[in-house]
Amino acid sequence: MADMKNAVAAPGQGGFDVGAALKESGKAAFVAGLLGLPLLALKADNFGSKLGLVYRWDALFIAIAAVFVGRFLMILLSGRQKKSEGGVFAAFGKGIHNNMALIGLAGLAIGVLLPVVYPDRYVIYIATTFMIYVMLGWGLNIVVGLAGLLDLGYVAFYAVGAYSYAMIATQFGWSFWVVLPLAGVFAAFFGVILGFPVLRLRGDYLAIVTLGFGEIIRVILINWTDFTGGPNGISGIPPITFFGLPFKNGDHGTFASFFGIDHSPVQRIIFLYFVILVLATLTNLFTQRMRKLPVGRAWEALREDEIACRSLGINPTNIKLSAFALGAMFGGFAGSFFSVRAGFVSPESFTFIESAVILAIVVLGGMGSQLGVVIAAFFVVILPEVFREFEEYRMLLFGLAMMVIMVWRPNGLLSFREPTIRLHPKKESA
Amino acid sequence: MLFHDLTRPGNDEIKVSDDSLLEIEHVTMRFGGLVAIDDLSFTARKKEITALIGPNGAGKTTVFNCITGFYKPTVGRVMLTHPRKGRYYLERMEGFKIAQQADVARTFQNIRLFPRMSVLENLIVAQHNALMKASAFSLAGLLFMNRYAKAEKEAVERAKYWLNKVGLYDRADWDAGNLPYGDQRRLEICRAMCIQPAVLCLDEPAAGLNPRESLELNELLLGIRDQEGVGILLIEHDMSVVMQISDHIVVLDHGRKISDGTPEFVRNDPTVIKAYLGESDDEDLPQTVKNDLARNAGKDV
Numbered sequence: 037m038a039d040m041k042n043a044v045a046a047p048g049q050g051g052f053d054v055g056a057a058l059k060e061s062g063k064a065a066f067v068a069g070l071l072g073l074p075l076l077a078l079k080a081d082n083f084g085s086k087l088g089l090v091y092r093w094d095a096l097f098i099a100i101a102a103v104f105v106g107r108f109l110m111i112l113l114s115g116r117q118k119k120s121e122g123g124v125f126a127a128f129g130k131g132i133h134n135n136m137a138l139i140g141l142a143g144l145a146i147g148v149l150l151p152v153v154y155p156d157r158y159v160i161y162i163a164t165t166f167m168i169y170v171m172l173g174w175g176l177n178i179v180v181g182l183a184g185l186l187d188l189g190y191v192a193f194y195a196v197g198a199y200s201y202a203m204i205a206t207q208f209g210w211s212f213w214v215v216l217p218l219a220g221v222f223a224a225f226f227g228v229i230l231g232f233p234v235l236r237l238r239g240d241y242l243a244i245v246t247l248g249f250g251e252i253i254r255v256i257l258i259n260w261t262d263f264t265g266g267p268n269g270i271s272g273i274p275p276i277t278f279f280g281l282p283f284k285n286g287d288h289g290t291f292a293s294f295f296g297i298d299h300s301p302v303q304r305i306i307f308l309y310f311v312i313l314v315l316a317t318l319t320n321l322f323t324q325r326m327r328k329l330p331v332g333r334a335w336e337a338l339r340e341d342e343i344a345c346r347s348l349g350i351n352p353t354n355i356k357l358s359a360f361a362l363g364a365m366f367g368g369f370a371g372s373f374f375s376v377r378a379g380f381v382s383p384e385s386f387t388f389i390e391s392a393v394i395l396a397i398v399v400l401g402g403m404g405s406q407l408g409v410v411i412a413a414f415f416v417v418i419l420p421e422v423f424r425e426f427e428e429y430r431m432l433l434f435g436l437a438m439m440v441i442m443v444w445r446p447n448g449l450l451s452f453r454e455p456t457i458r459l460h461p462k463k464e465s466a
Numbered sequence: 467m468l469f470h471d472l473t474r475p476g477n478d479e480i481k482v483s484d485d486s487l488l489e490i491e492h493v494t495m496r497f498g499g500l501v502a503i504d505d506l507s508f509t510a511r512k513k514e515i516t517a518l519i520g521p522n523g524a525g526k527t528t529v530f531n532c533i534t535g536f537y538k539p540t541v542g543r544v545m546l547t548h549p550r551k552g553r554y555y556l557e558r559m560e561g562f563k564i565a566q567q568a569d570v571a572r573t574f575q576n577i578r579l580f581p582r583m584s585v586l587e588n589l590i591v592a593q594h595n596a597l598m599k600a601s602a603f604s605l606a607g608l609l610f611m612n613r614y615a616k617a618e619k620e621a622v623e624r625a626k627y628w629l630n631k632v633g634l635y636d637r638a639d640w641d642a643g644n645l646p647y648g649d650q651r652r653l654e655i656c657r658a659m660c661i662q663p664a665v666l667c668l669d670e671p672a673a674g675l676n677p678r679e680s681l682e683l684n685e686l687l688l689g690i691r692d693q694e695g696v697g698i699l700l701i702e703h704d705m706s707v708v709m710q711i712s713d714h715i716v717v718l719d720h721g722r723k724i725s726d727g728t729p730e731f732v733r734n735d736p737t738v739i740k741a742y743l744g745e746s747d748d749e750d751l752p753q754t755v756k757n758d759l760a761r762n763a764g765k766d767v
């Protein structure tokens with residue numbers, strides 16, 4: 037640590053301490069070597085029927101060299117950046133910050149035009165997945181970003197929403213459009229159930245209890261076989277309809293015949309995409325509006341200082357429960373969308389890793405930042421798809437990207453907060 | 467009435483003088499074996515500044531926490547006579563309701579603002595309950611109804627009034643955490659005033675202020691007393707503040723009240739001087755020590 041500080045401090049004093057930087061880089065390279073020896077240099081492989089070791093010294097050498105150079109550049113850059121008060125990145129961030137409404141509209145326009153420009157099955161499919169995560173991120177942002185309640189079990193509400201539609205639709209044959217609001221209500225109800233026992237908890241303790249809650253829901257889904265179908269899940273979930281008109285081949289009462297066009301399977305996929313686009317946009321608009329209302333402001337105040345809130349006569353119980361309930365509600369909406377799209381749900385879709393990914397989207401994006409969630413969801417959902425060719429290194433690169441973001445911007449990509457109300461017009465240089 | 471509200475005594479039940487605001491009666495607070503407050507009684511009157519002073523660890527902040535609902539006193543009664551709403555037994559009320567219903571506002575020894583919210587937002591959050599009522603628990607606001615817009619406008623006007631008073635108007639859009647220390651102290655007082663309190667409890671408002679800022683604080687507090695007509699209960703170590711603005715001083719030491727009266731009275735009270743400065747002479751020293759001192763004195767001469 038001491039070496040690093042010297043290296044960083046040196047540029048301010050005039051020169052750049054190359055020796056200290058080299059020493060620090062050497063240390064990092066040494067650690068990389070230690071880690072890389074079992075991870076990279078040795079590889080178990082099949083030789084006919086026997087298992088043997090393959091030695092890959094070249095890979096190890098490349099890794100060590102990359103770490104050495106990378107660390108050296110990092111020290112060099114961090115020294116430079118200190119000088120210019122955050123550097124270009126901060127200025128870039130401010131630029132985003134000052135044109136938030138414009139960027140939001142542009143994003144929406146891209147979202148709407150995407151199926152027109154690329155009516156491709158695969159592209160729309162990925163975009164739909166992306167929008168689901170954006171919506172989940174925005175929902176969780178209410179709980180984590182605004183109210184400051186660290187929730188590691190958010191996927192439970194996603195599961196409640198998904199199973200609500202799956203079970204009601206397969207048992208009673210109700211339409212998606214009827215079940216969608218119901219799923220939100222159920223999830224909100226579960227949000228309140230989770231909220232009650234954790235009212236007194238904060239931070240790490242809260243995280244552990246919510247983690248437990250997420251697991252309880254999943255374990256119930258696995259073990260209550262009669263009710264939920266157990267590990268086999270529920271299949272044959274009715275697909276989405278165009279407000280009652282099914283997407284299938286037929287001359288009568290189908291989407292295609294109603295509009296007098298030829299049937300194509302892509303129609304349903306594009307329609308699903310627009311549904312999630314609308315749902316996610318509504319989530320965003322709702323949250324943006326809530327921030328300007330007493331409840332939303334109380335959420336943020338609660339995140340800042342609960343004791344001060346109590347001294348101002350704010351009931352912390354109601355405020356926390358409303359955050360849990362509303363956050364869960366959007367999880368429930370997204371969940372029922374998930375099950376209508378997939379046509380199949382099983383507990384495997386709602387593991388802890390899903391909660392972790394959604395939380396990572398919120399944290400990477402910068403807690404409370406709506407645009408940050410979109411950018412982070414892009415990193416988390418789209419990049420692994422783009423890097424599909426790298427096969428097993430895909431997750432390695434993904435992890436690396438996350439680390440780089442957190443080192444580079446510890447408060448998330450966009451950590452600016454715009455006040456919900458202003459007395460004076462915004463100044464560009466403020 | 468079928469159910470008698472235990473937090474609201476009837477007017478015929480207790481005889482109190484009309485100008486009493488806050489009556490602390492026989493309040494004792496024990497933490498396990500430690501007695502932080504021991505049978506404390508005093509009265510703070512309307513439109514007066516009552517100071518609570520005493521050496522470190524005397525239990526002043528504990529008294530505040532008992533009044534504002536952060537602690538429940540082990541024994542005793544805390545009664546508020548609200549100028550507009552009647553009487554409340556504060557020790558029977560849930561913490562946040564003391565501020566919500568009985569309008570008791572407080573500040574903290576270590577400033578508790580909402581640092582990553584703007585100055586203006588801090589003052590608007592303080593008006594949460596009024597805004598919740600006006601917006602039908604935010605529903606009216608969600609539907610963009612006029613009544614919420616109107617209520618919010620009023621809240622902003624009240625915030626502006628206080629910002630102008632303490633000279634923070636130009637910095638209304640700053641993050642509260644970025645303000646200089648003295649301004650944060652003032653903002654915290656403004657925030658407490660925005661709940662339109664019946665009584666304002668200030669825990670060491672002058673701590674860390676320079677002499678000029680202390681003077682400004684005096685003026686602000688006198689303004690709150692005279693123009694807003696709000697009674698103030700004050701904990702303070704800075705005697706220049708206490709002696710100049712207090713109408714009435716209560717002195718605590720080791721959880722007990724040792725003096726109670728006007729500033730002149732308290733200033734000249736020997737028990738107060740003793741508590742602050744220790745023994746004025748060697749009366750209480752053990753006899754052996756006195757003998758030693760006398761012997762040594764004789765030798766030196």
